[in-house]
Amino acid sequence: DGPLGGLRQYPGEGLLPTSLYPAVPPCPAEAAHLAALDALEGVSVIGINVEDDAGTAQAFERGFGITYPSIDDADGRAVAALQGLVAINAVPTALILDAEGYVAARTVGRVEPSTLKALVDSAQADA
Template sequence: MKVPFGSRPAPHRSTARIGALVLTAALALSGCAANDPLAQQAGAGGGQNYVAGDGSVSEYGAESRGEPVRFSSELYDGSVVNSRDWTGQVTVLNFWYAACPPCRAEAEDLQALYEKYKDDGVMFYGVNVRDPEATAAAFERNFGITYPSFDDRDGEVLFAMTQYVPPQAVPTTVVLDQQGRVASRIIGLAEKSTLDALIADAVAGK
């Protein structure tokens, strides 16, 4: 059930986490830049056909979260996934595409967090907004990504998430609570320790 855009729940911002993000995101990005020249563009976005987020973190208190996210869509392997099946599990959605510099910069951290939390039942899904299967698969091989991605070139998942994911604001990472509601969101490069804390809070039922 879609919640009207104007009735979006007001986010609770964690100033401590945002302060840490400002300090550490640049360090994380500079480390990645040595291995991947495209990552050097992640702080700008101008002329690169994406909107560079500032890494802002929004947390939504349990009492102010909207309705559970609802959609059904295909992964690149053709499997159909329905968000209703996620009830009882924390789910992380990362919106990305292969040529997006900050997506490349955060990829290995996302994989590391997936490995950390998969035994706790946390599910990770990429939501690729642009690439054909071969391009997405090459990215996943390059960065060692083992969790699946939706082929969202038709915008089905993005449309279901428009009240939380601004169009073209890629990357954006969303953490859903055990009821399938948006618990937190990062627009822009997801700094590892910040996302780690957001996932841990969701697992703990916060």
């Protein structure tokens, strides 16, 4: 199934895989907003740790109260798998997947919470 095979456990949900690197200022700034989106019914956020070792990533998650699942992508396999869907050239990058698993939108850099919510709502409405 590869590193993203676990995404199949969220059938019918709007998925928001997002690449994270705590040393990049937008990532800590967006942490609480992503957690709030994950708490919504029908939305699942999945973090992809693209740079840090597992211990550093877990400390970041604890520090910001992140409870959504994260993929340790130190070997780059998860991002490589997503490259087949859409280019991921910067951190943070968020993909909004519709209920069928298609990329409905992509954001790069810091994004306002209202914008992410609107993109998720649009993806769910179009499904």
